Structure formats: C-alpha cells, structure tokens
Amino acid sequence: MEPEVVDPAPVVEPTTDLRSLAPESPAVPVGPTAPVVTVRQMINSSLAVVDPSPAARADLIEQLGGEASSFESVAELTARLTGAAPVVALLGPSCADPVSFAGVAELVARYPMVGCILVTDQVTTALLQEALRAGVRDVVAVHAGPATLAEAVQRVSQAVEHAVPVAPATGAGAPSTDTPVPDGASEHTRGSVITVFSPKGGTGTTVLATSLAVALAERSSRPVCIVDADLQFGDVAVTLKLAPHHTVVDAVASIDRLDAAMLDSMLVTHERSGLRVLPAPLEPAYADQVGARDLVRIIGILREMCEYVVVDTPSHLDDVVLSVLDESDSIELVAGLDIPSVKNLKVTLQTLRLLDLPEERLHLVLNRADSKVKLDVSEVERALQFEAHAMIPSDVVVPQSVNRGEPVVTHAPRSGVAKAISALADLYAAPQPVRSRRRK
Ligand SMILES: Nc1ncnc2c1ncn2[C@@H]1O[C@H](COP(=O)(O)OP(=O)(O)OP(=O)(O)O)[C@@H](O)[C@H]1O
Ligand SMILES: [Mg+2]
Numbered sequence: 001m002e003p004e005v006v007d008p009a010p011v012v013e014p015t016t017d018l019r020s021l022a023p024e025s026p027a028v029p030v031g032p033t034a035p036v037v038t039v040r041q042m043i044n045s046s047l048a049v050v051d052p053s054p055a056a057r058a059d060l061i062e063q064l065g066g067e068a069s070s071f072e073s074v075a076e077l078t079a080r081l082t083g084a085a086p087v088v089a090l091l092g093p094s095c096a097d098p099v100s101f102a103g104v105a106e107l108v109a110r111y112p113m114v115g116c117i118l119v120t121d122q123v124t125t126a127l128l129q130e131a132l133r134a135g136v137r138d139v140v141a142v143h144a145g146p147a148t149l150a151e152a153v154q155r156v157s158q159a160v161e162h163a164v165p166v167a168p169a170t171g172a173g174a175p176s177t178d179t180p181v182p183d184g185a186s187e188h189t190r191g192s193v194i195t196v197f198s199p200k201g202g203t204g205t206t207v208l209a210t211s212l213a214v215a216l217a218e219r220s221s222r223p224v225c226i227v228d229a230d231l232q233f234g235d236v237a238v239t240l241k242l243a244p245h246h247t248v249v250d251a252v253a254s255i256d257r258l259d260a261a262m263l264d265s266m267l268v269t270h271e272r273s274g275l276r277v278l279p280a281p282l283e284p285a286y287a288d289q290v291g292a293r294d295l296v297r298i299i300g301i302l303r304e305m306c307e308y309v310v311v312d313t314p315s316h317l318d319d320v321v322l323s324v325l326d327e328s329d330s331i332e333l334v335a336g337l338d339i340p341s342v343k344n345l346k347v348t349l350q351t352l353r354l355l356d357l358p359e360e361r362l363h364l365v366l367n368r369a370d371s372k373v374k375l376d377v378s379e380v381e382r383a384l385q386f387e388a389h390a391m392i393p394s395d396v397v398v399p400q401s402v403n404r405g406e407p408v409v410t411h412a413p414r415s416g417v418a419k420a421i422s423a424l425a426d427l428y429a430a431p432q433p434v435r436s437r438r439r440k
Contacts, residue, residue: 039146039153039154042154045156045161047064048077051094051095052094053094054070056092057070064149065146074104078111081107083113086114086157089115090119090149090153091104091118093119093120101136104136107135108257112163116135116156117136117138121142129253137156137262160261191222191303191309193303195332196313197333198344199344200341200344203315204334204336205334206230209311210312211409212424214272215422216307216429219429223274224274225277226278227248227278228279229280230313231248231280232314233314236312242268243268247281248298249286249289251294252290252294253289272410290320292322311324317348322355333345334365334367335384345384349385362386364384368392368394369391369394392421395412
C-alpha cells in the first residue's frame with residue numbers, strides 16, 4: 001500500500017506522534033523482552049524506523065518497545081516531515097548505502113530537529129566515518145540489544161530537542177546555516193572559556209582543569225563542558241573514568257556541518273556532576289587531524305551551549321594551543337614551586353605578552369604550594385611579577401583520586417586541595433568576574 005501523502009504544513013505538530021502519519025505501520029506485538037517503560041515514553045521526540053525490509057523494521061520497532069512509525073526509505077521519511085518537532089529516526093541495516101546516506105545528508109540539513117541513528121550488522125571504522133560525515137548522529141550494532149539502542153535514542157533525542165524547528169514559512173529548501181542554540185542559551189549569554197595551561201609537564205594542569213570543571217558544573221544551572229585539547233596524550237576522560245564513544249576527531253570529521261545539536265550528541269557526560277566532556281583523540285596519531293581552526297570553531301559552538309567551557313592543554317605552545325589561548329576569556333597558568341617550572345612560566349608570559357594577549361585574562365595558580373622545597377611563594381610571585389590567585393597544597397588524595405577516576409573535589413571534598421579548587425570555582429561563579437593581580 002502506498003504511504004499517505006500529507007500536506008507539508010501541519011504534518012508534524014510538536015506533540016504529534018509520527019505513528020499517526022504512517023497508516024501502513026505494522027501493529028507490532030510487544031514481545032516478552034519489551035521494556036515496561038517504552039523508549040518513546042522516555043523521550044520528547046517521535047520515533048521513526050526506516051528500512052526497506054519489513055522484518056528489519058519489525059525487529060527495530062520491537063526493540064523500541066513497539067512505539068515507532070515505519071518507513072521504507074529515507075526519501076519516504078523526508079517527504080512526510082515538516083521539521084517542526086523532534087524526531088529520532090533509526091535507519092536499519094539496509095540503509096548503510098550511498099543513496100540512504102545522501103538522503104540523510106539532505107534530511108538533516110533541511111530539518112535540524114531530526115536525528116538519525118544507523119543500526120548496522122557490523123560497526124566498522126569506515127562505515128562509522130561515512131555515516132557521521134552524512135550527518136548520522138550515532139551508529140549502533142544491531143545485536144547490541146534494546147538497552148544500548150534506548151541509550152543512543154535518548155542521547156540523540158536530547159540533542160535534537162534543542163535544535164531550532166523549521167518555521168513553516170521558510171522551511172522548504174536550502175540547508176540552514178544557523179547554529180541552533182540549545183535550551184537556555186542565547187547569543188547574549190555566551191559562556192566563558194577558561195583554559196588551563198602549564199609549560200611544564202606533570203605540573204597538575206589536568207587535575208586542576210577536571211576538578212575546576214566539575215566544581216563549576218556543580219555551581220551552574222546551565223551546561224558546563226571540558227575540552228581535552230591535549231591532542232596526543234589527553235587524559236581527561238580517564239581522569240573522570242569515562243569511556244567515550246566519540247572524541248574531538250569525530251567533531252572535526254563533521255566540521256562543515258557541525259552545529260550545537262550534533263556536537264552535543266558527541267559529548268560524554270560525567271554522571272555525578274553533569275559535566276559534559278569532549279575527549280581527546282584515542283591515539284596520538286589522530287592528533288594531526290585536529291587543526292587550530294577546527295578547535296576554535298568547536299569551542300565557539302560550545303560556548304554558545306554552555307556557561308563555562310574549560311580547556312585542558314598539553315605542556316607546549318603550538319599553533320593549536322596558542323589559538324585556544326587567544327580564544328579564552330581566562331587563562332589559568334599553573335606553576336609548581338621549582339625553578340624549571342617558574343623559568344618556563346616566565347618565558348611563557350613573555351611570549352603571551354608579545355602576542356598581545358590582554359594581561360587581565362592571565363591568572364597564576366601555584367600547585368603543591370606548600371611543598372617543603374625551599375622555594376618561597378613570594379619569591380615565585382616576584383619572579384613572575386604575578387600574584388597567585390589560587391594556591392593548591394600538595395596532598396596524597398590527588399594521586400588517589402586520579403587512580404580512582406574521580407575528581408578530587410568529589411573524592412575528598414574536605415581536603416585542602418578540594419577547598420582551594422572550589423574557592424577558585426567560587427571566584428568564577430561570583431557576580432564579579434575574575435581579575436588578575438599584577439604584582440608591582
Ligand atoms: N596538589 C597535588 N598534590 C599531589 N599530587 C598532585 C597534585 N597535583 C597534581 N598531582 C599529581 O601530579 C601528577 C600530574 O598531574 P596532572 O596529570 O594533572 O599534570 P599535567 O600537568 O596535566 O601533566 P601532563 O603534562 O602529563 O598532562 C598526577 O599524578 C597527580 O596525581
Ligand atoms: Mg595533563
């Protein structure tokens with residue numbers, strides 16, 4: 001039976017289930033494995049299943065708990081939408097082909113509120129790349145099971161719910177070039193970018209960046225994100241005990257079509273704090289795929305979505321790091337109480353001054369500031385001509401928390417380290433912006 005042809009205007013109202021638009025949808029019996037709460041009940045999007053094979057569609061609908069509309073092709077789905085309400089479309093195994101991918105590219109460019117998930121027999125790197133480039137938001141193995149599928153659907157649904165609906169008057173035609181702004185954000189509330197940098201490895205940059213980001217996430221009503229810009233050996237994800245599905249490399253692979261909703265679907269959440277994380281590449285070899293302009297664009301999109309974007313960096317100044325520093329509202333420069341650390345930071349400060357980075361953005365943090373190493377805090381401040389605005393003591397709870405994959409602010413909230421980092425977060429969360437104090 002031919003699918004019903006529906007007028008373009010009122011096809012999908014925000015609360016309308018796609019089911020009502022697909023008269024040939026099979027009334028799929030809900031099997032014994034069907035969840036008590038269906039996936040559809042957990043999300044605010046409609047669900048669509050696309051595959052030429054009725055058996056494949058029925059299988060997917062059953063995995064979803066029985067509540068989804070079915071379509072034979074991406075083209076058929078596209079023809080039935082207006083883009084006025086969020087829809088998560090599951091593309092079955094037969095949709096892993098160039099025609100369907102071309103259809104997806106057109107569909108998601110036209111309707112930002114539609115998020116596609118490819119459910120495939122085998123997830124290969126090549127297929128993953130092809131699918132992501134077409135605009136598919138996630139790829140799940142068909143045998144992964146209903147729980148994994150439900151997780152992917154929830155993630156994608158949350159992302160497309162925030163996208164900008166297509167207005168009926170302007171909806172048809174050209175792809176939108178706007179960056180959709182998620183809930184709660186507007187161009188007047190751009191988030192702050194706080195970059196943490198040390199020119200000497202092992203100084204505590206990652207410990208400070210992750211714990212500061214978690215502390216800010218706990219204080220903020222809007223999202224907070226951390227970006228791991230240590231592209232070769234980034235360890236933000238491991239420090240927070242996260243197993244990411246996507247990294248910054250995936251965001252760069254889709255850079256031409258990247259918007260807030262797509263980027264949002266690539267972030268992994270630190271459940272305890274709600275912090276969103278964009279992890280570094282999984283292998284150093286992929287670092288080359290991330291250029292300075294890519295990273296600046298990604299940070300630009302994130303600052304529209306978030307109240308704070310914290311960036312962890314490697315311990316060297318290259319064009320990527322310099323571009324990130326240039327993009328930052330605040331730069332937390334971390335030094336230890338040792339001569340090489342102070343010397344490197346002095347050289348860094350000279351470089352940043354040569355680059356005309358506004359001095360008020362720079363802040364000094366002394367880590368392990370109570371170490372009995374015969375180097376005095378005031379001596380260091382005098383050498384650097386900067387007053388430290390945070391001093392973090394040395395404490396065994398830090399390596400303990402790192403090894404547990406828990407930020408020190410939640411692992412040992414009463415420790416001096418956690419208190420110092422929390423006080424720094426309070427400075428950012430205070431109504432007055434953080435100011436640097438140049439030492440005379
Ligand atoms: N205040 C502290 N007290 C005790 N140990 C600390 C403290 N800060 C950092 N450390 C320890 O120092 C080590 C290095 O910390 P971290 O990974 O944050 O440094 P980094 O500057 O990011 O290093 P890299 O250059 O490798 O990225 C970790 O093992 C951590 O546990
Ligand atoms: Mg680090």
